[in-house]
Amino acid sequence: MLSIIHIDVPAPADAPAAIGNRPQLGPAGSASSTGNATMQPGAPWALCITPGPTQFLYVADAFPGRIYKLSLDGKVLGWLGGAGRTLKKFGWIHALACPSENELYAAELLNWRAQKLLLHPP
Numbered sequence: 001m002l003s004i005i006h007i008d009v010p011a012p013a014d015a016p017a018a019i020g021n022r023p024q025l026g027p028a029g030s031a032s033s034t035g036n037a038t039m040q041p042g043a044p045w046a047l048c049i050t051p052g053p054t055q056f057l058y059v060a061d062a063f064p065g066r067i068y069k070l071s072l073d074g075k076v077l078g079w080l081g082g083a084g085r086t087l088k089k090f091g092w093i094h095a096l097a098c099p100s101e102n103e104l105y106a107a108e109l110l111n112w113r114a115q116k117l118l119l120h121p122p
Contacts, residue, residue, distance in 0.1 A: 005074035007042025007059060015064035018083035018091045018110055023063050039063045046106075048098040056101055060093035067093070067106065067117075080119075085111055 017023065023039035037043060039062055046060040049072075056077070057070040065083030067090070070076055081090050091110030098104050102119040 003074070005057075005070065007044075007061075007068055007070070007076060009042055009066075009068065009076055009079060011041040011064040012082075016083050017063055018065055041066075042068065046093050046096040048096040048104075050098045050101050052101065054101075056098075058096055058098050058104060060090070060096055060106065062092050065090045065092075067096070067104065080117075087115065088117075090115075 011025065015022070017039075023036055025040060038045075041061060041064055042059070043061050043063075044059045045062050048058050050056045050058070055072055057072055059068045059070060060066070061068070063083065066079045066081045068076055068079045081088060083089060083091065085091060090106060091108045093106045094109045095107035096104065102121065104117040104119065105114055106117060107114045
């Protein structure tokens, strides 16, 4: 079965760009005709799928710099992060690893680092 997943979560109005100017976004967070489609919220830059009987898809975008947790049918279950240089913020994630549902590793291009993230769901 072939399907396309769209992560339709708008960027916060005050979300900073990790580098350069804030991308020009069209209505509902989509890329405008003058914007860059790779810099729209939810545009995947890195992804991983967890192992186990219940699998999840984690996807990272460049702007606004978040990691999204999705079910395998594409439903957004949550997100974390934002652009920045401090812990729990990201500078263009280019690789993700998810050895379990609540343990992630994010390798960042702009910050020259990898972060280990231990999630604590409610």
